[in-house]
Amino acid sequence: MATLITGGAGFVGLEVVRLLLDRGESRPAVFSRNPSPQRLGNLADRVEAIAGDLGNFSHVLHAVKTTRPERIYHLGAMLSVPSDADPAAAIQTNAMGTFHVLEAARLFDVKQVIFSSSVGTYGYDIHEDVISDTTLQRPQFFYGATKAFGEYMGLFYKRKYGLDFRGIRYPSVIGPGVSTPGAVQYTSWVIEECARGNPFTIWVTPETRMPVMYIDEAAQATVQLADAPQARIETVNYLVDGLKPTPSAGELAAAVRAQIPGAQIDFVPDPQIQPLVDEIVRPLDDSRAREEWGWEPSYDLERMVSAFLARL
Structure with a gap:
């Protein structure tokens, strides 16, 4: 399967790439601002490295057009502190970057997009003792706001264009x-x-x-969600916990x-x-991930x- 990983030289992205290679995938494409050999380490010779900016639609279109992936792991993003410090940059990278990935997937007939979201999509006015997949999402951080927007853009592309969009809300990794x-x-x-x-x-x-999760588990959960039969996917955007x-x-x-x-x-x-x-x-209630696609830390x-x- 042809695979493209945005943010593939990043924290979770590198572990996803390593996991894909370990199970036999051939030369997955890594899209990142700096997919340097120093960053990729011993994976550098085993991947197709593409330098680019998620906020630049031409860069994303070029990456998707040249690699023609069946699956995109969209893991590239600015995190909470940098996003709060520079919301204009976060809008471009996190919000517009996700739109660029989804639109490129539509234009080039990509079957599936896996989106990395966060428990940061929750925040204000949580009245329950436990956060679940249906808890109200009112993020405090700008990062969380961009991730919530990404989730809802994905749901739109799923409904209107039939894209197999799936999101995973990580705890602290x-x-x-x-x-x-x-x-x-x-x-x-x-x-x-x-x-x-x-x-x-x-x-x-x-x-x-x-709530925390070890990096290997975050990668495993991401790939496991992608591999799950489509008929099992009902909730679409899932909490996972460690x-x-x-x-x-x-x-x-x-x-x-x-x-x-x-x-x-x-x-x-x-x-x-x-x-x-x-x-x-x-506490996080990740029972839907457990029930629908077998997640187990x-x-x-x-x-x-x-x-x-x-x-x-």
Whole structure:
């Protein structure tokens, strides 16, 4: 199957590419601002690298026209902190970029688009104790607003043009090599910085419980959703969660200290970020992903920290 991965040199994108190659796909196309050999590492010779900007329709059209994919994993995006800092750029990359991918898919008869969304599409006025696929989406962050818009654009293209559009709402994804700031990136940075021997300050309270998922699981869930029989897809945009029960920031810190003796971790809640996080910190109900296409996480907290450290 011909496959195109936008953001394929990014955090989740690289793991999706690696997973596709491991299962035998031949030279998937990686579309990214900087798909350099340094970024792609040992995958560089096994993919078709295409440099381009999602916000430029000509770039997206060229990538889709030349690769003629049957499936697009649309994983490229600006994250929460950069999007809030530069909403004009986020509109181009996240909102217009998604429109460009969907329209190119329509023009060149791409069968399927898999869209990376986020729990950041939730925010204000959550009255339930648990966030589910049907919880009201009123995002606080500009990033979440662009992701919610992307989901609804995808639903439109599914209804009007018959595109097999599917979305996956990740929680906080933990893994090595996270470089882009995010409101909850402490979940990855606390492990990596402590492994380097550096002290680390977590900017939320120890009691904060942010749903998390290990990077390998995020890639696996993405590909598993794409592979699911179309007849099983009813909800279309799905929450997925990692280990349960959701660990607190304090429990994450304890797990890091258990595997990195002497790790120096303290807590200084950010007065701007903590109230926003508190609005959305609830357990996730991903039962529809489990029931409709068989999602099942496999990492506990100890295994997740251990796997992270093994890859550094």
